[in-house]
Amino acid sequence: SSVRLSPNSLATLFRFLKEIFPVSSSSNRRNAFRISSLESFSAWSSKRCAVIGGSGFLGRHLVEKLLGKGYTVSVFDIRQSYELPGVTFHQGDLCDKQALLTALQGVSLVFHCASPAPASDDKALFQRVNIQGTHTVLQACTEAGVQKVVLTSSASVVFEGTDIKDGREDLPYAKKPIDYYTETKIEQEKLVLKACDKEKGLLTVAIRPHGIFGPRDPQLVPILVDTARRGNMKFIIGDGSNLVDFTFVDNVVHGLILSAESLRPESPICGKAYHITNDEPVRFWDFMSDILVGLGYAAPRYNLPYTLVYGLALLLWLLSLLLCPLVAFKPTFTPMRVALAGKHHFYSCSRAKQDMGYKPVVGLKDGIRRTVESYPHLRHGA
Ligand SMILES: NC(=O)C1=CN([C@@H]2O[C@H](COP(=O)(O)OP(=O)(O)OC[C@H]3O[C@@H](n4cnc5c(N)ncnc54)[C@H](OP(=O)(O)O)[C@@H]3O)[C@@H](O)[C@H]2O)C=CC1
Ligand SMILES: CC(C)CCC[C@@H](C)[C@H]1CC[C@H]2C3=C(CC[C@]12C)[C@@]1(C)CCC(=O)C[C@@H]1CC3
Numbered sequence: 001s002s003v004r005l006s007p008n009s010l011a012t013l014f015r016f017l018k019e020i021f022p023v024s025s026s027s028n029r030r031n032a033f034r035i036s037s038l039e040s041f042s043a044w045s046s047k048r049c050a051v052i053g054g055s056g057f058l059g060r061h062l063v064e065k066l067l068g069k070g071y072t073v074s075v076f077d078i079r080q081s082y083e084l085p086g087v088t089f090h091q092g093d094l095c096d097k098q099a100l101l102t103a104l105q106g107v108s109l110v111f112h113c114a115s116p117a118p119a120s121d122d123k124a125l126f127q128r129v130n131i132q133g134t135h136t137v138l139q140a141c142t143e144a145g146v147q148k149v150v151l152t153s154s155a156s157v158v159f160e161g162t163d164i165k166d167g168r169e170d171l172p173y174a175k176k177p178i179d180y181y182t183e184t185k186i187e188q189e190k191l192v193l194k195a196c197d198k199e200k201g202l203l204t205v206a207i208r209p210h211g212i213f214g215p216r217d218p219q220l221v222p223i224l225v226d227t228a229r230r231g232n233m234k235f236i237i238g239d240g241s242n243l244v245d246f247t248f249v250d251n252v253v254h255g256l257i258l259s260a261e262s263l264r265p266e267s268p269i270c271g272k273a274y275h276i277t278n279d280e281p282v283r284f285w286d287f288m289s290d291i292l293v294g295l296g297y298a299a300p301r302y303n304l305p306y307t308l309v310y311g312l313a314l315l316l317w318l319l320s321l322l323l324c325p326l327v328a329f330k331p332t333f334t335p336m337r338v339a340l341a342g343k344h345h346f347y348s349c350s351r352a353k354q355d356m357g358y359k360p361v362v363g364l365k366d367g368i369r370r371t372v373e374s375y376p377h378l379r380h381g382a
Helices: 009-020 026-034 038-046 057-068 097-103 123-144 180-194 220-229 249-262 284-294 306-323 335-342 350-356 364-373
Strands: 048-052 072-077 087-091 109-112 148-152 164-167 203-209 235-237 273-276 302-304 345-347
Touching: 048 057, 057 072, 057 249, 072 097, 087 097, 097 123, 109 123, 109 249, 123 148, 123 180, 148 180, 148 249, 180 203, 203 249, 220 284, 235 306, 235 335, 249 273, 249 350, 273 350, 284 335, 284 364, 302 306, 306 335
Parallel strands: 048 072, 048 109, 072 087, 109 148, 148 203, 164 345, 203 273, 235 302
Antiparallel strands: none
16 A cells, blocks of 8 residues: 655654654553554554534534544534544634645545535525635645545435436436525535546545434424424425435445545546435435424325425515515525425435445434434424
8 A cells, every 4th residue: 555745744654653652661662563564554544534514413423433433533614513532623614725734634534524504595605615615625635635535415416306216326417406505516516526636646536415314413303393383384295205315314424434435546436426325215295294293293284286385485485585685584495495395306326335335224214213312302392
């Protein structure tokens, strides 16, 4: 195995030597001599990673799993939401290259999981963070001598609001993305995949999860419960037969780590995108009902025609735009949510199964149960 020299490699080597040759007991010294080749240096440094967006929902689950697998983790995020032994926090904006460079010292693997929340409708913010910011992340990775970048993209990059059944990765990117979030996730994925360059020693891959749920998820369950508490979860949009992928967070984490560990110059995954889901498409409204009933709320019962609800959502959204200088209101049923609730959108994971041996580690039923149990404060009557 080879070690690529980078502007940071001397500092990294120095830290490595300090770690394996501490001034200490004779048993430590014996250990130090056991790990004395360049190969072990390479193995050591490949266990040092950074999680950009590590304070977020997915990022934190990823950090916890990485620690359990013996990685040393640096978190880079605009906010610090927790503390954990073994994790170094670097608070900063990913558009700030200098701040990133500090966090990437000695790191060989970067997971990029940061994005503004999809519910925000701030075009400029999405462009700045997801496009310019990702460009800055890639520049910083190159300068810091990072060898692998794993992006959390989204299966939505191919979703235009019309049915997708068993969609594969070769579907074209959405020509009319449903919102700014999706529009900028497309550009972000393109940037990261294009940056894959074996000659320069930077390998990249994009993981595309869909509908992530699990403990501490800040959007799916809280939005659902909020809608139910306001008495608006009585209706099923469309006939209720549309199949959708929801992905338990542990499966996304598994896919991310698997891809990082499979990412080598000779691997077929370099510069490619991979769908990672639970691989168990489910009726959208059955999934919502399972969560609602699990938390003590009634399941939606009355069907409404899709086009009627979509039209109303569009009208409300336009009104909210027109009236925003006078009254600030955010409709629950945005056109994007209506499309996600009323259309088929499920994806094939066969590429991930074939190229990296992906298999979900937690089934849907189990994932739902664990999620419901993790929200005692959102139970009906709590
Ligand atoms: N949740 C889902 O269903 C899906 C998510 N994804 C992708 O997975 C990734 C993680 O999503 P998720 O965990 O749900 O999102 P979260 O919002 O929980 O996590 C994202 C984290 O990134 C931080 N962040 C935002 N902007 C910046 C910035 N400029 N610099 C540094 N950090 C920043 C956020 O801080 P703050 O909260 O303060 O903004 C947050 O801590 C995202 O890339 C998302 O696009 C893909 C498919 C589905
Ligand atoms: C009010 C109800 C009709 C729907 C409530 C649930 C929704 C909040 C969620 C159902 C599908 C989810 C989803 C995402 C966010 C939360 C939902 C809309 C994403 C847009 C998150 C970011 C992505 O990359 C794609 C996701 C698709 C599914």
